[in-house]
Amino acid sequence: MVCWPAWTGWFSCASPWWVTIRRRWVLPWPASSWTNAEEERCWRESGRRECPPRVTVYLVGAGPGDPGLLTVRGAEVLARADVVVHDRLADPYLLRLAPARADRVDVGKSPGAPVAQDDINALLVARARAGQAVVRLKGGDPFVFGRGGEEAQALLDAGVDFEVVPGVTAAVGVPAYAGVPLTHRGLSAAFTVVTGHSRHAVDHEVDWEALAKVGGTVVVLMGVAHRADIARRLMAGGLADTTPVLAVRWGTRSAQLSMRTTLADLGVAALEPPATIVIGAVASLDLSWFERRPLLGRKVVVTRSSGQAPALVDRLRARGAEAVELAVIEIGEPADGGQALRAAAARAGTYDWVVFTSANAVTRLVGLLRDGRDLGSAKLAAIGPGTLAALAERCLVADLAPERFVAEALLDDFPAPDGAGRRVLLPRAAVAREVLPERLRDLGWEVDVVEAYRTGLPRPSAGALAAVAGADAVAFTSASTVTGFLEVAGINRMPPVVACIGPVTAAAARDAGVRVDVVAEDHTLDGLVAALVSALANSCRWPAT
Known part of the structure; x- marks a missing residue:
């Protein structure tokens, strides 16, 4: 452990980088220009082993709008930012690249309501001197009509280290x-x-x-x-x-x-x-x-949890749509804090089958295993491509995966037990249909249903709810997203077109009084996007305002 008195006046401690990062022969921080003579002396006399990493302000070009135009270097520095100072045109998707703990400061300059540049300069200097890694996220390129030169000069005059990360200029x-x-x-x-x-x-x-x-x-x-x-x-x-x-x-x-x-x-x-x-x-x-692109100018509400939304958001963006993220469910711990799931994981190898119905169930259970050996001779069954992908990420392959991604299809293919005492482990959400465990028991299996996670209701911001009001469509990927949307947004905010990933989700929507306009033929995210293209591509589209 190395400790030092930081220039902020606080006493700081941290483990040396060579202790925490093995087999990585890289410098732990930049070795260019020095902030002050004392820091340079520290590095020279200690051999870089007892000096704090220098904090840098990064002037990052965010590009003209499409978040995919952010550079790799821009994404790297965002990922380790303590504070992001951003313009009004910064895409929310880019802000999500920063750590959840990072402070996000909007200094957006809108026509007719300018923010004093001196105030922005002072903010960058103050945050850097407070020991924070600061990303100044600017539209386009920071040095092309972005006043990045003024900010760089202010930082230089204040003795604050900085780096310029060029961006794609709108020009x-x-x-x-x-x-x-x-x-x-x-x-x-x-x-x-x-x-x-x-x-x-x-x-x-x-x-x-x-x-x-x-x-x-x-x-x-x-x-x-x-x-x-x-x-x-x-x-x-x-x-x-x-x-x-x-x-x-x-x-x-x-x-x-x-x-x-x-x-x-x-x-x-x-x-x-x-x-x-x-x-x-x-x-x-x-x-x-x-x-x-077929969905250009369309706004589609994505109702998945924040951790799962990007997979659908990326697909929609690739077809020209604007994805309005409204997380109406959040994945939480089981009611017992995971005690039953941990016990099930400890004896996973004693089961004949482990059945996964969602990627969340895979993440929760397999995350408790040392590796695949803990499953012993248990066979794996999985419903849906997302669940299969989650298994594949952990080097596991399902022994049974139905072509149709519903429980009924799995039951059609599931074998009967070859004797008494044969057991199935079913980790799943707290609220789920009972058709799967009931039918497995009818076949003669002993089924242990274990709560792997619970879905809760987040509290969306007023801005997120306002964005829903102007959307063209909403995409539901599970029955819980239907219920969640109705709870947090209400049926009066339902967009004109309602798309469901499959028949189970569609049935839940209809049961709740929601008109369903299109159901994906292929019960996958790609199938859902294809259904949206079919429903929206040929309908009237008003010019953007």
Whole structure:
């Protein structure tokens, strides 16, 4: 154990990295520039064995909107952040990459309500000096009209270590998502990125007439409010009034909406921020790919628990949808604190069969085993691809898995016992259908039903509930998600389209008075998404607002 008095005034202790991380010959913290002479002396005299890791502020570019455009380095530093200072356009999905314990500070700058940059700079310095790892999460790239240079200068002046993690700027990412290359042989050999954010910038900081004479592509960021003046001055500089213009609102997001016009009509075009404006011959090209996705512009409510939601969220995003996460169930400990489950795990090898009906049951039971040897000669049965995947992650293979992912299908294939005293272990949720244990007992099996987990009701935020009100569809993956939604949101917030993963879930919804619009033919997450595509792709879609 190594202890040191941190510069915050508190006395800190920690185990040396070489004790806690075996077979990893890496530096425990960056070995570049020093914060102060005392720290440098500590490292030099102690051989790096008794010095605290230096805290760094990371200026991270989050990209233009699609969370998939975050860099690997950005994800790495988010994963170990103590505090995330983020803009208003930061996707909630990115904020989830930070540890649950991390403080999330919204310093969002919205049009008409600016946050003082000096206050943000002071916040970064204060949090770093308090001994916290700080991630400043900024839209696009921090050094492209992101005022990241000002924040870096403030940190440098304060003697605070920092690192810049570049991001995909909207100037490049948004046109690409709209199918317009900024350079194209025969059309444009160069591009210029300018800001039209302020009246002063438009009038005094950019020579628009000279820019018109340079040629190539002009990309205007934050220029919606002054687009008429920008167009007028570019035409005064020699650009033809018929010059193609592409304006993309909410670029790289599910709500992306592209509008094409000409320079002459840009000033009167119906356009609202945030938008990226591309001016030049390349704007006549239409190499669309993102806007061809079948669920683009659709909002789908995902009702799974927070730990299981990403698997469905990722599938929906891949098809263009915006996933509205509303966790209506949370996985908790059994009523007895897990005592019965631990006892069952200790004797797991004495059973003839262990039957898993969910991935949660696999996680709970197998997590108590040393490894697969504790199962002895017991055979495994599993319902559903998620359950099979959970077993596979633990190097276990089911001996029986029905093609249809319902208990009735498993029972059709389940063998009868070959003698008396044959036993089945069934770890499952506290509330579940009784058809499986009852029918197994009818076959002659002795069945031990063990509560592996309970599903509870979380308390969603007012913002999460408000997002549900504008959704196009809701996806239910189990009977408990139906019950949970009705409890936390109410039937009046039910979106127009209700999709269920299978017949059991659909029956639970109908029993609760919910109209079911579509049931997945393949009772998997992929099947559920396919059902949503079928239900939503050809219906009317209003432009994003």
